[in-house]
Amino acid sequence: MKQERFVAMHAAEWEQLEAWLRQAELKAGPAMRSPQALDFPEAYRRLCHHLSLALARGYSREVTERLQRAVDRGHRLLYRPPAPRWQRAAVFLIAGFPRLVRQEWRCMVLAALLLYVPAIVTFVLVLLKPDFAHTVFSGMQLAQFEQMYDPSNDHIGRTNGTDLAMFGFYIMHNVGTAFRTFGSGVIVGIGAVYVLALNGVILGTLAGHLAHIGYGAPFWRFVVAHAAFELTAIVIAGGAGLRLGLTLLAPGRQARGQAMVRAGWIGAQLALGAFAMLVVAAFIEAFWSSVASFPDLLKYGSAALLWIFVGYWLLRGGREADDAT
Structure with a gap:
């Protein structure tokens, strides 16, 4: 030729x-x-x-x-050769994880509503009817919270324990909450709905009670910074759980087994990213949020930067790759 x-x-x-x-x-x-x-x-x-x-x-x-x-x-x-594991993990957290969150935005919005709406409702309810707090917490629990957020404390949000010990405790507690939220979604999504709403009620009741007795300022100074990572991670874990439940109810054109495998893989990646966020949240909570001596400008200013960072990361992370494809 x-x-x-x-x-x-x-x-x-x-x-x-x-x-x-x-x-x-x-x-x-x-x-x-x-x-x-x-x-x-x-x-x-x-x-x-x-x-x-x-x-x-x-x-x-x-x-x-x-x-x-x-x-x-x-x-x-x-x-x-394949990229090193640390590099693949970094790429996933920087770009892949935010893309997954945006891909499942409907579940994320629903999870956010299930968490924040009960929190706002119970917060207002406790301010109007302070006795409602006793239907959610026992008297001993409320007394412990009052001790933790007493304005005279050197460390807000806790009564004992070193920073390092509390860092480990926060990781175990927060990650446990997130994985319960995610895992319970397999019960046709009802479990995830319950866990999200329950956490919202607990958060709103606690905030309302402390605001009612005049301890609202220490409480907000404690939670406002690490909440950017912690609450957002719980919403993401809840959204992943809802994704499992909704797929079980309505698998679409795929066979239910195949659809659940795919939803489980997506959910596992979302849960992994949420876990990383909760580690960051635990670090901030242990070594920054609990310090009572920092001025309000520093506390709320740093919190604003953290919320902006999380929002920008989840909304823009991996966006260049999306545009390229």
């Missing part, structure tokens, strides 16, 4: 493959998620075959060098 006809037959395929290789070299993540990535091994084999034909037939140096360059680039991409 003459060179002109050979090039005319395959030039479009080469150009398409070269364009994809350029994209993969610049932005590996988006390229590897594109439909063309699935066809790349077969396209690479055809390219190698074209190169062998061009060499065997004595085609011009221009054609053979072009094919050789493309083959070399494809070989580096196809056989390069």
Whole structure:
């Protein structure tokens, strides 16, 4: 076959493959998620075959060098070693996790409503009817909360324990709450609804009671910073649980088993990201939130920055990859 006809037959395929290789070299993540990535091994084999034909037939140096360059680039991409685990974890937290949260935004909005609406309602209710707090907490529990948030305390939100010990306690407590919220979603979503609403009632009742007795300022100074990570993580874990329950009820066009496997994989990734957020929240809660000596400007200013950071991260993280695909 003459060179002109050979090039005319395959030039479009080469150009398409070269364009994809350029994209993969610049932005590996988006390229590897594109439909063309699935066809790349077969396209690479055809390219190698074209190169062998061009060499065997004595085609011009221009054609053979072009094919050789493309083959070399494809070989580096196809056989390069996988990224280190820490790098894959970082990429997931920076970009993959926020994309998943946005992908499941309906469940996230529902979870946020289930947490915050009961919290607001019970907060107002306790301010109007203070005795309502005793229907949620025992007298001993309320006394303990009052001791924890007494304005005279050097450390807000706790009565004993070192910062490091409380850091470990907060991790265990918060992660346990998040995973109960997620795991209970498998009970047709009812469990996740219950856990979210219950946490909202507890939060609203506690905030209302402390505000009623004049301890509202220490309470808000304690929770406002780490809540950016902690409450958002609980909402995400709840949204993942709701996703499981809704998939069990309405699997769509997939078989229920296949749909549950996919929902479980998505939910597990969301729960993993929520776990990372809760570790950060525990660190802030133990080493920053509890310090009573910091001025209000520093406390609320840092909290505002943390809320802005979390919001920007979840709304914009991985957005460039979304636009590229």
